[in-house]
Amino acid sequence: MAAGLVISAPASGVGKTTLTLALARAFRHRGLNVQCLKSGPDYIDPAFHAAATGRASVNVDSWAMDRETIAHLVRRGADADVVLAEGSMGLFDGVAARGVSGTGATADIAEMLGWPVVLVIDPSGQAQTAAAIAAGLRDYRAGVRLAGVVLNRVASPRHEDLVRRALNDAGIAVFGALPRHAEISLPKRHLGLVQAEEQAEIGKLIDEAARFVAEHVDLDAVLRFAANWSPQPAASGFNVTPPGQRIALARDAAFSFVYPHMLEAWRAAGADILPFSPLADEAPDASADVCWLPGGYPELHAGKIAANARFRSGLRAFAEMRPVHGECGGYMVLGTALTDADGIRHEMTGLLGLETSFAKRRMHLGYRLAELAAPIPGHQAGARLRGHEFHYSTIVAQPDKPLAVVHDATGAVIAETGSQRGRATGTFFHLIAEDR
Template sequence: MTPRGLLIAAPRSGSGKTTVTLGLLAALARRGVAVRAAKSGPDYIDPAFHAAATGRPGLNLDSWAMPPDLLGHLASMASAGGELLVVEGAMGLFDGVPGLPGRSGAGADIAARLGLPVLLVLDVSGQSQTAAAVARGFATHDPEVRIGGILLNRVGSERHTRLVREAMAPLGIPVVGAIPRDDTLGLPERHLGLVQAGEHPDLAARLDALAAMAERHLDLDAILALAAPLTLGDTPHAPALPPPGQRIALAQDAAFSFVYAHVLAHWRHAGAEILPFSPLMDEGPDPSADVCWLPGGYPELHGGRLAAAGHFKAELAAFAQTRPVHGECGGYMALGTVMVDATGTAHPMAGLLGLETSFAKRKMNLGYREAHLLAASPIGPAGAKVRGHEFHYATVLTRGADAPLADLSDSQGIALGAAGSRRGLVSGGFFHAIAPVR
């Protein structure tokens, strides 16, 4: 069976893409459709919701951070054995960074690269016929991107829906559903986006409600008919980050959960064994591991428990005497000496790096990054270039006397200076690695 797919996009954030995506995924899964979902761009949280809705692992596809061969390979692997690949876009369909064609990080790049028709979600609250003008602009903006169908969100009444549908008719683009305004359908958010899937005690009930919404208000048969065969081309196995060791101790709990699925999948494909442990449960890394990896997450919400995790900190310090330890973002903060939470309370961390951070005065740091590694670390050898992103609200009080890990530049190649820290076998930075530059 040739895998088919579509991309769900919108003119802007807040249009209802995630609500629509989850409702569609859950409704199709109820039907028995073998559906797999992916998220366009750097996002840890949405793929976990996708996985909960489909029963299959989530995935990220990022046209800026991933080289084209890796992008095609991941899409091929994701669609293998399934009937449908649904990709959820980020922000607006064409929102990305200036750069080479097809490498902007926009959802439109993924649609063009994989030949995916776009299901355009339009929030029509506060407008009616004008929505047709918006749709016309999207349909003609880029000849490589095809708007396959339109979904009206937050309609106010049957009359409102009829007015919009009539205005859309001359465009020849099918309207495949209309969802009434309903503030109860949204998911709670915090500063990095949605609250994580695992933090919802009623997640199954929420997904059931979204599936019921989709069954009532979406033409599921028409949406399935919109899906087109994926244009995969030549998709040889393309490595992501090489495994940093044969046996990898991975911090994994509510404080440390931001790990890209494609990275872990590649590590396992290469023969590495993942050994999870929980710092919040005061567990240390497996002593048989070759390397320890502390991913990002929300350690600032668990400062007291991490500060009191004496066994974890002692075992981590002992491990770091002989084997590499690396922390990304939240993991980096946990390797430092002090983390100040939003209330101003200072929590002592592992003390393996001189970093001191604070959430008392939040400052958003956001954007794609290319790291030129100044020394060998678990994310690559000295001199290697790795693409990824940075997204956090922590303020660095001091980095101490530690040497920097990498020279960073932004998506335009503008130098941002040295960043991260390294001391002995311990390294870390706010930079989330996605793929090496090739």
């Protein structure tokens, strides 16, 4: 029987990921098997989780997934001693309109699983008010239980004492207090994101975070407050049709944003995934029956992609006979041209007419619900796909036939329709699940 906990906070940027990784590694140092999950659409954190635990992590998302799918994905922790579900944004932050089983809020997952929440509180610039915030979160929604808090970035012993007293008066357990310790902070970079594979010293960073947290947090108390959890049988598995039997998957520093559960579902359905690197000037495997270009950072490598003639000609030849699909950055590379942040225009593969620019950054962020006007690999016309979009590019031209009618989480129709031309298709959103 595993112990289940949700790690959340009042807001983003408070230290959820660092604490989750540190707790996971600290528990591993005690000889426990630890499974991590990520609530919400963030596709970066699961790779950090895997680095900390040695076990693959996946996203669970109440806006995009039904309860059966979430139950199926959570079952991967059935043989673990501890399961940590890291939240996104603030505990109750989601979209205004309910999705499949919730609004995408971390609180949905906590209530659904019956796991108590460990809150990370940053009391910088305040003292007793931190207790008021924690108490408000504790009492905001019936069905969501607060285990206690970990204070992060505490300025001094006196500061810690003031906050602890207020929390104790409010009846809220304090598991520990972390003094300011910048060395364990994970770096941020382009788009505010950094990938685990980009961190050569990630193991050392996590070990240092685990040592630091073990010195300042009562790990035994955290485990005592965790919920004893045995997975409930899921009515069905994750219902995914792979895009093909043999999938050529672009996979390198420019093409890395794909949800882990999608790749697992493809493999579980019997598909073979054949990675190739456009940055190494590799073409998709000729034996594949479909090519999939995930999102990533093509704008940081646009010059190299434009110069890699073998990749570009090989992809064009592949698309003459077999389907090619791109998500977000992959969609941009399927287009005609990409202008980078310095205003330099780079020719892309030209399989679609899309032209994008990063010269004037404009953030596109949020859940997407798309009804396909034409099929994409693995999904028929009329299918309703749920995904998430996050990029800073501007559409200069999108002349091809729209691939889908796309709505945001409020139901408003948006301009990022995706494109179709011949056997090539592309979307700005990253696919999470298909409505059953």
